[in-house]
Amino acid sequence: MKFVGIVGSNAEKSYNRKLLHFIKTKYQDLFELEIVEIKDIPMFNQSNDQTHSEPIQKINKAILDADGVIIATPEHNHTIPSGLKSVLEWLSFNIHPFDGKPVMIVGASYFNQGSSRAQLHLRQILDAPGVNAIVMPGNEFLLGKVKEAFDSNDQLKDANTVKFLGSVLEKFTKFVSLVNRLEAPKEEPLPKEDLHATNAIDTTIADVDMAAEDWVEQAAKKVNAVEGNTYVKLNRGILTVDQINTFLASMPMELTFADENNQFLYYNYTKEAADMLADRVPGQVGNPLVLCHPERSLGSVEWVIQQLRSGKQDAVRVNVPTHGPDKFVVHNYQAMRDEEGNYKGINEYILDFKPIVDWYLKQTGLKLEGEIDAGSGASAKDHGVDAGSGATAKG
C-alpha cells in the first residue's frame, strides 16, 4: 500500500515532521509512505485562484495517487495551524483530491493534551462536503509532551507508544482496504456478446449457412480454399496445407478456433467425438457458438468471451473434473490478438495436465502433498464456467 504523509506544519522545525519520518521508517513493512511538505503552498485566497500552480498540483497528484493519507497536525490556538487549513481550502475549492480518500490523523504537541483539540477540528474540516475525506473513526494517536518523546536518533523512546502506534497504523491499512473497496467505481457491465455470429467480419464467408453440416465444403468452394500440396506462406515459414494439418494434428491437445464474430471455424480433427476430452463432430464446424453449447451454459460462454474481448483477462482456465482421478483436464480459453492488440477470437485448447505433472515429479523426484480437491483451482468457477460447459457436441 502507498500512503501520503502530510506534515501539518510549515515551520522550519516540527515535531510532527519528525513523527512522520519515524512512522515512515519504523513501519515500512506495513506500507510505503511519501512525506509531503506544505511550506511552499501559498495562503488560500478565493479571489486569486492558484489551483494550477506547481506546489498545489504536486500535492493534489500525490493524494490522488495514494491509497490513503496520514496527516500529522500540530495545535495552534486550540485548532489546526492556519498553514494546514490553507492547504485544505485549496484542496476543496476547485479540486477535490480528498473525495472518498481514507485519512488517518496523528498529532504531536508540547502540551500533554497532544493536539487533541486540533485533531477534533481536523475531523470536522475533513468531513465538510468540499473535502469529503473518509476519516478513520476512533484510534486517536496523540503524542503529548513531544519535546521529551524522541531520543537523539529521532526514535520514539517509549516502547508502549511504539507498539500502540503500530497497532493503530495496522488498523488503518485494514481501514484503507475496506474504504477503497467501498469507493471503487461501479463496474460498467461489459457489452453483450452476439453468440449467433450475426455481425460478419472481413473474413466471414458470406452466403453459406453457418448451421449446415457441410459448411466446410460449401465455404471452401466459395472462396476457392487451397488444400493438399499447395504451399502457404506463414510467419515464419512455408508449409503445404497437408503439412499444416499434420503439424496441428500432432499437437498434444484439442485445438479449437472461434473468430471474433463468435463463429466456430476450426478444430484439429483427429478423433471421433466419443474419444475426445471435449467432444466435437465434423459437421459442427462453421456453427455460431450458440449452436456449439447447451442452452444452460451460454451465460458462462458469454462471460468468458467478454473477459477475453475486453482484455480483463487474457486467458480463462477451467478444470473439468468429470474425467476421473487419472486425468486433470483443463479447458484453456486464450484470447487471440493481432499485432495492434485487436481481439481476433479464442484459441481454446483442451489439455490433460496429469501426464505433464507426473513427468515433472518423476524428473525432479519431488512429491505432491495433500489431498486432491476435485473442484479447486477453477478460477472461473464463480461464474458457472464449470464441468461440461465448454464447447461440446450437441445432442
Next chain:
Amino acid sequence: MNHFIGLVGTNSDKSTNRQLLQFMKQHFSEKATIEIVEIKDLPLFNKPEDKTLPPLVKEVADKIEQADGVIISTPEYDHAVPASLMSALNWLSYGIYPFVDKPVMITGASYGTLGSSRAQAHLRHMLDSPELKARIMPSSEFLLNHSLQSFDEENNLKDLEKTEELSNLFDDFLVFVNIVNQLVHAHGSNKKAAANFSWENQ
C-alpha cells in the same frame, strides 16, 4: 463613544462579511465608531523561530490594543474559520497578547442557509485559547445566511427583522463592553498570565 475594530475575517477581494461590517459601521455610527481592519495583506503564519513579527501584524495589534472592543465577521470555509483569519490570530498571539480580556462580538455571513454557524463556534474556541483569551460576548450569535442576496445597492441589509436583531445584539455588546471594562482588576494579571503562558514550557 466607544471605538471598535471591525476585523474582516477573509482575504478575499469580494466579501459579504466585509459588506456586513461596512453596514454596521454606517448603521451604528451614532452609537460607536467602527474602524474596518483588513487581514488580507498579512503573510501566512509560519512560526518563525526568532519570533519576529511582520510590521503589519504589530500595526493591527496596536489598533486592537487601543480599541474598546473588536467585532470579527467570519466566513465559513470547510465548516471552519478561513485560513487567512486563523493565520491572523496565530500572529496576534505569537509573543503579543492584544486580545487578552478584549470584548469581542462575533458575526458571520455565508452563502448557504446555515450562516457560518460552525465557523463561529470554531472562532469562539480559538479565541478562548490561553494566548488569545478574549472576552467573547456570551449567548449571542449573528448568522447572516444567503448573504449574497442580503444587501441592496446602498449596502443596507434588506431584511428588517435581521437588521433589528443585529441592532439589539449591538446594544447588548455596548453593555457587555461596559461590564468587561469594569472587570479591570484582574486584567493586569491576566495579561501577565498570557505572557507567561508559553506552550514551550508546558
